[in-house]
Amino acid sequence: xxxxxxxxxxxxxxxxxxxxxxxxxxxxxxxxxxxxxxxxxxxxxxxxxxxxxxxxxxxxxxxxxxxxxxxxxxxxxxxxxxxxxxxxxxxxxxxxxxxxxxxxxxxxxxxxxxxxxxxxxxxxxxxxxxxxxxxxxxxxxxxxxxxxxxxxxxxxxxxxxxxxxxxxxxxxxxxxxxxxxxxxxxxxxxxxxxxxxxxxxxxxxxxxxxxxxxxxxxxxxxxxxxxxxxxxxxxxxxxxxxxxxxxxxxxxxxxxxxxxxxxxxxxxxxxxxxxxxxxxxxxxxxxxxxxxxxxxxxxxxxxxxxxxxxxxxxxxxxxxxxxxxxxxxxxxxxxxxxxxxxxxxxxxxxxxxxxxxxxxxxxxxxxxxxxxxxxxxxxxxxxxxxxxxxxxxxxxxxxxxxxxxxxxxxxxxxxxxxxxxxxxxxxxxxxxxxxxxxxxxxxxxxxxxxxxxxxxxxxxxxxxxxxxxxxxxxxxxxxxxxxxxxxxxxxxxxxxxxxx
Amino acid sequence: xxxxxxxxxxxxxxxxxxxxxxxxxxxxxxxxxxxxxxxxxxxxxxxxxxxxxxxxxxxxxxxxxxxxxxxxxxxxxxxxxxxxxxxxxxxxxxxxxxxxxxxxxxxxxxxxxxxxxxxxxxxxxxxxxxxxxxxxxxxxxxxxxxxxx
Numbered sequence: 001x002x003x004x005x006x007x008x009x010x011x012x013x014x015x016x017x018x019x020x021x022x023x024x025x026x027x028x029x030x031x032x033x034x035x036x037x038x039x040x041x042x043x044x045x046x047x048x049x050x051x052x053x054x055x056x057x058x059x060x061x062x063x064x065x066x067x068x069x070x071x072x073x074x075x076x077x078x079x080x081x082x083x084x085x086x087x088x089x090x091x092x093x094x095x096x097x098x099x100x101x102x103x104x105x106x107x108x109x110x111x112x113x114x115x116x117x118x119x120x121x122x123x124x125x126x127x128x129x130x131x132x133x134x135x136x137x138x139x140x141x142x143x144x145x146x147x148x149x150x151x152x153x154x155x156x157x158x159x160x161x162x163x164x165x166x167x168x169x170x171x172x173x174x175x176x177x178x179x180x181x182x183x184x185x186x187x188x189x190x191x192x193x194x195x196x197x198x199x200x201x202x203x204x205x206x207x208x209x210x211x212x213x214x215x216x217x218x219x220x221x222x223x224x225x226x227x228x229x230x231x232x233x234x235x236x237x238x239x240x241x242x243x244x245x246x247x248x249x250x251x252x253x254x255x256x257x258x259x260x261x262x263x264x265x266x267x268x269x270x271x272x273x274x275x276x277x278x279x280x281x282x283x284x285x286x287x288x289x290x291x292x293x294x295x296x297x298x299x300x301x302x303x304x305x306x307x308x309x310x311x312x313x314x315x316x317x318x319x320x321x322x323x324x325x326x327x328x329x330x331x332x333x334x335x336x337x338x339x340x341x342x343x344x345x346x347x348x349x350x351x352x353x354x355x356x357x358x359x360x361x362x363x364x365x366x367x368x369x370x371x372x373x374x375x376x377x378x379x380x381x382x383x384x385x386x387x388x389x390x391x392x393x394x395x396x397x398x399x400x401x402x403x404x405x406x407x408x409x410x411x412x413x414x415x416x417x418x419x420x421x422x423x424x425x426x427x428x429x430x431x432x433x434x435x436x437x438x439x440x441x442x443x444x445x446x447x448x449x450x451x452x453x454x455x456x457x458x459x460x461x462x463x464x465x466x467x468x469x470x471x472x473x474x475x476x477x478x479x480x481x482x483x484x485x486x487x488x489x490x491x492x493x494x495x496x497x498x499x500x
Numbered sequence: 501x502x503x504x505x506x507x508x509x510x511x512x513x514x515x516x517x518x519x520x521x522x523x524x525x526x527x528x529x530x531x532x533x534x535x536x537x538x539x540x541x542x543x544x545x546x547x548x549x550x551x552x553x554x555x556x557x558x559x560x561x562x563x564x565x566x567x568x569x570x571x572x573x574x575x576x577x578x579x580x581x582x583x584x585x586x587x588x589x590x591x592x593x594x595x596x597x598x599x600x601x602x603x604x605x606x607x608x609x610x611x612x613x614x615x616x617x618x619x620x621x622x623x624x625x626x627x628x629x630x631x632x633x634x635x636x637x638x639x640x641x642x643x644x645x646x647x648x649x
Contacts, residue, residue: 167556168553174549177542190535192525192535193521216586220583224574224578225575404644410593413590414590417586461530
């Protein structure tokens with residue numbers, strides 16, 4: 001009974017005009033950043049975060065969440081029409097989606113991408129509703145050692161799944177932890193590594209770092225290239241897939257939905273890895289695997305379902321444990337803390353309107369996205385034709401305004417530009433920024449639970465293995481660290497520098 | 501030297517700097533950890549990982565992995581132009597105010613990076629400055645710098 005009462009509360013919250021409006025703005029912005037290559041959900045969320053300070057936390061989180069799952073929808077449009085992924089999780093959609101467009105089937109490719117996203121998105125929200133509350137109840141029993149172990153596992157999984165050598169991603173994670181330690185030590189009020197800069201006493205802001213690493217550095221990397229792109233010119237028709245298309249896409253959508261959801265729940269998992277795994281699975285299940293990459297609709301339906309389903313899954317550790325699983329949810333966690341909401345198991349009870357309102361808004365958002373992505377496809381194609389030399393100054397301006405309006409501080413804007421340069425260099429030397437962002441958000445929480453655990457254990461770190469839950473989690477984390485060292489168990493194919 | 505040797509070398513030094521810097525804040529003991537412990541452990545871990553990376557990269561070099569040029573066939577001077585524009589914006593925005601500085605910033609980037617026609621430059625820079633002022637200052641009340649004029 002409680003469950004249904006909460007669902008009704010959620011819909012009442014989501015249908016409030018301001019929340020409804022912010023949901024629409026979120027999914028619209030998400031679709032836009034998904035469509036535009038070079039601007040991902042992390043950058044967009046960082047840019048818009050300061051603009052939400054004047055509204056309620058519920059409206060703000062509804063909008064930021066909308067950007068996240070909206071970007072997953074929009075990303076497929078660019079993959080199919082331009083052969084450039086609009087955002088990282090749509091890389092796989094290029095393989096068959098663009099080939100379908102070249103064969104004159106851009107309409108069905110866009111259509112099935114939108115329907116698969118809608119179906120998977122909706123199912124993942126149902127999963128989120130069913131799994132999150134009992135998990136939150138269980139998490140109430142967690143103490144500092146369990147929290148520390150979970151966060152350590154999250155970082156380990158992310159480094160395990162990231163592309164490139166593990167030492168590089170671990171360095172990035174450690175660097176993020178260090179940045180998270182800058183500022184006032186919350187336990188004994190010591191200022192660390194602030195060098196007398198007042199703005200650093202509250203710590204290094206998530207927004208300047210994320211905007212620098214994902215927004216500004218991306219512009220640097222794009223402007224040094226030719227900046228040209230060819231948009232698929234033929235008229236897009238038959239957006240509604242045929243019965244044959246549906247028959248070929250039905251099982252890929254189901255498999256993608258289930259896979260995406262569970263991979264999304266895993267700390268460090270997310271949309272990108274889900275879409276890759278789904279593509280591999282569909283190839284295995286197909287009677288004609290050799291045709292994958294030549295315009296198979298299953299190669300669009302499965303991964304698109306998976307990357308959307310993963311967004312719902314990714315909210316589970318965030319909303320129930322207060323632990324983000326990827327860079328996007330890390331940003332959402334940062335936003336919640338800025339709004340004065342402490343995410344974690346108590347959030348379901350203490351901020352029921354926020355918890356259930358955000359979930360209910362996802363239903364609305366998914367329906368809005370279907371409308372935005374099918375009838376308005378012509379509009380997105382037009383936006384895609386805006387030349388990058390005109391677009392990039394606007395992206396930079398948004399970064400500047402976003403960086404400044406957070407605390408009306410030019411020092412933070414300077415910090416953002418510095419992180420832009422750092423991000424540019426990191427990408428040149430093939431280091432991923434996503435583990436750094438995740439660790440930056442987790443840093444203060446990890447330090448707090450680590451120190452509390454050590455005090456609890458009277459200084460014996462081995463005690464992490466004497467508590468059943470933390471022992472299991474720590475063992476998995478250690479296994480993941482050791483696994484790549486075993487011959488034959490070396491890293492899986494590179495998955496790129498995903499924001500998630 | 502190859503790229504990984506260079507970057508891991510740099511991170512080795514960064515890690516050491518963090519670890520030494522952390523000692524100033526007192527490490528405490530494992531049963532009573534102090535402010536410096538976590539950054540000390542993190543700095544040490546960065547140096548250790550960078551050391552592993554350096555060995556890895558050195559082994560790679562023996563197998564023929566050399567230096568990969570980072571800026572070859574790229575218009576890297578555009579990055580410097582954009583960076584200069586960003587720095588100039590930060591330095592001038594308090595004096596010139598948001599509207600003028602933004603119009604100049606957008607106009608400069610449109611003309612200097614991939615030169616656009618003057619009408620486009622004027623139109624885009626003016627519309628952007630006014631629209632962003634309207635949205636952020638007037639609507640969202642984001643106190644943007646006013647300037648001395």
